[in-house]
Amino acid sequence: MVNRKKIVFPFYNTYFTATSIIIYQANILRTLQYLPDGQKPEIIVWYKPGSPLQELKDVGYPYISYYNVKTIGFRIKKLLSLFAVKLGMKKLFNFNAAYDIIYPADQDPFADTIRKKIYWKADFQENYYPENFLKEELEWVAAFFNHLQSHPQYPLVLSSKACEKDLRSFYPKLRNEVLLYRFVSHVPELDEFRVPELIKQFELQKPYFIVCNQFWPHKNHIAVIKALKAIKSGGTLPFQMVFTGKTTSRRGTDYFSELKNAISDADLTEDIIITDFIERTDQLLLMKNSIAVVQPTLFEGWSTVIEDARAIGKYVIASSLEVNQEQISDNAIFFEPHDAQRLAELLLSHFQNPPAWIPYDYKTFIASATQDLVRIFELS
Numbered sequence: 319m320v321n322r323k324k325i326v327f328p329f330y331n332t333y334f335t336a337t338s339i340i341i342y343q344a345n346i347l348r349t350l351q352y353l354p355d356g357q358k359p360e361i362i363v364w365y366k367p368g369s370p371l372q373e374l375k376d377v378g379y380p381y382i383s384y385y386n387v388k389t390i391g392f393r394i395k396k397l398l399s400l401f402a403v404k405l406g407m408k409k410l411f412n413f414n415a416a417y418d419i420i421y422p423a424d425q426d427p428f429a430d431t432i433r434k435k436i437y438w439k440a441d442f443q444e445n446y447y448p449e450n451f452l453k454e455e456l457e458w459v460a461a462f463f464n465h466l467q468s469h470p471q472y473p474l475v476l477s478s479k480a481c482e483k484d485l486r487s488f489y490p491k492l493r494n495e496v497l498l499y500r501f502v503s504h505v506p507e508l509d510e511f512r513v514p515e516l517i518k519q520f521e522l523q524k525p526y527f528i529v530c531n532q533f534w535p536h537k538n539h540i541a542v543i544k545a546l547k548a549i550k551s552g553g554t555l556p557f558q559m560v561f562t563g564k565t566t567s568r569r570g571t572d573y574f575s576e577l578k579n580a581i582s583d584a585d586l587t588e589d590i591i592i593t594d595f596i597e598r599t600d601q602l603l604l605m606k607n608s609i610a611v612v613q614p615t616l617f618e619g620w621s622t623v624i625e626d627a628r629a630i631g632k633y634v635i636a637s638s639l640e641v642n643q644e645q646i647s648d649n650a651i652f653f654e655p656h657d658a659q660r661l662a663e664l665l666l667s668h669f670q671n672p673p674a675w676i677p678y679d680y681k682t683f684i685a686s687a688t689q690d691l692v693r694i695f696e697l698s
Contacts, residue, residue: 320355320356327346328365328423329374340373342440347377351378353697361383362383362385365385396428413431414431419436420434421436422437422475441477444456447536467492474494474496476497478641483640501622504684506602508599513606527560527609527665528605528611529613530623530626533564534573537616538614538615542559543577547584549662549665559589559591562604563593602626605626609672610633610634610668611633613634624642627646633650635650638655639655651668
């Protein structure tokens with residue numbers, strides 16, 4: 319009988335609070351599927367009411383169980399455990415004794431009785447754009463790194479070498495081991511016969527580029543609007559631009575209305591199609607049918623959009639962030655994120671003379687990501 323490593327998987331977010339984290343966690347499960355059966359760990363999901371469990375269940379991972387942390391039984395366990403710790407009797411009510419790892423860990427003391435806590439930080443955007451964050455969010459980050467600094471035995475997972483460089487810059491005293499997980503996209507089977515239906519649904523009249531980002535200030539939609547305005551000043555736009563993504567945000571609450579005004583002022587209402595949040599398969603179909611994927615972002619830890627584009631075989635026009643260039647080199651071109659004129663030139667050039675495609679096997683990226691998880695969870 320296989321003695322599987324047991325990993326607790328906190329799954330507390332909703333589509334409103336953090337869609338990208340939900341995708342990140344589901345993709346970890348999908349990546350673990352590539353391991354030989356004897357290496358696959360057992361996953362114990364701790365979730366809250368409202369957590370989109372179907373995202374995980376749809377993966378079909380064979381060794382997984384689910385526990386609602388808001389049930390009376392679970393709450394009693396937490397209280398007994400914390401009470402025992404205060405009395406110096408931690409072993410008496412250790413309900414987590416069977417668990418090897420919790421990832422991504424939080425600062426909940428109930429998890430302290432799990433053998434190993436592994437933390438995760440998506441990026442360091444708050445250090446570059448603190449104005450986009452609430453006071454409570456910045457306080458949480460400060461507490462998080464104070465916690466890590468006082469517990470150097472806990473590893474920290476980051477998504478890129480660029481993130482690790484930021485960590486060393488902003489937190490030079492941190493001594494925690496740093497592990498990298500360069501996540502990949504796992505694309506479901508796409509029914510391309512549905513593309514005409516989507517084109518009709520969103521009233522697309524021309525070939526189009528696509529931007530797939532939530533409407534957060536750092537996603538830099540305004541650069542795309544300025545680029546299209548510059549192109550249109552010379553005549554009619556020969557293509558359209560599709561913006562997908564949630565139009566509401568906890569950050570920059572006026573951002574979407576400001577973008578709508580900018581679109582109207584630039585006379586681009588018919589040229590920019592805003593879909594709002596749509597199903598992932600619909601977004602992937604729109605991406606696959608696009609001229610190219612545009613990623614104008616001012617900040618990323620590792621871009622889900624770029625990863626999706628690599629997985630489905632689409633060219634990427636991206637901002638020249640260090641992390642973007644770390645993530646993709648072939649079948650991509652870069653522009654300084656505030657240089658809308660250069661972006662305009664790239665869009666027109668790509669529309670008129672599409673570059674030659676450099677073939678690759680995406681399975682090699684999946685294999686690399688799988689080995690990242692093997693190292694992080696010590697599954698070898």
